[in-house]
């Protein structure tokens with residue numbers, strides 16, 4: 531087995547591993563998206579709680595103010611009963627009326643606060659409903675992921691062993707290069723050479739369609755231990771048996 535043959539073996543099993551993993555990856559991504567949406571809901575929930583707390587504190591303050599106004603009004607009413615002349619009476623009555631206006635302003639403010647609390651409460655119910663729905667989706671997605679993981683576990687373990695065996699016989703620097711390319715190109719680390727015109731010696735990379743310099747082809751034909759890469763997309767080039775036979779029949 532030549533280096534290129536060994537790389538092709540690795541390439542094939544690596545793609546199988548990736549394709550198998552992708553079945554689980556889509557379920558992982560789906561679950562992650564659901565969890566992220568749940569996080570958004572949790573933020574909404576916290577904001578709602580903070581605002582509710584603030585408005586409730588405002589209502590409590592208003593009620594304290596109204597309580598002390600009521601106490602003052604009661605006191606003034608007692609004094610009104612004891613008023614000794616018209617002037618005193620009028621002055622006390624004027625104060626009662628002024629204070630009543632203050633009270634009215636506080637009551638209006640309280641109404642605004644209570645309206646805000648009501649809409650916050652409705653929003654809280656809506657948030658809770660959405661959180662419940664999302665939680666159910668997360669549970670289903672978690673289960674689905676586990677099912678998919680267990681479905682592929684055995685086959686994946688076998689393929690990974692096969693992959694390690696294939697990788698073990700590749701020189702380290704070539705293997706590093708292969709792994710980086712496979713990661714960059716979603717497993718497509720290698721590309722076959724297409725014969726465009728045999729007589730004119732025109733060849734191209736099947737992945738990126740770039741016309742390949744003749745040097746690349748002659749180097750490959752001359753030394754099967756040599757890694758030749760596409761000058762454009764950087765993938766490791768190989769010749770299918772048929773193409774090799776067409777280019778160099780004597781080989």
Ligand SMILES: [Zn+2]
Pocket residue numbers: 721735736737738739740760761762763764765
């Ligand atoms: Zn290419």
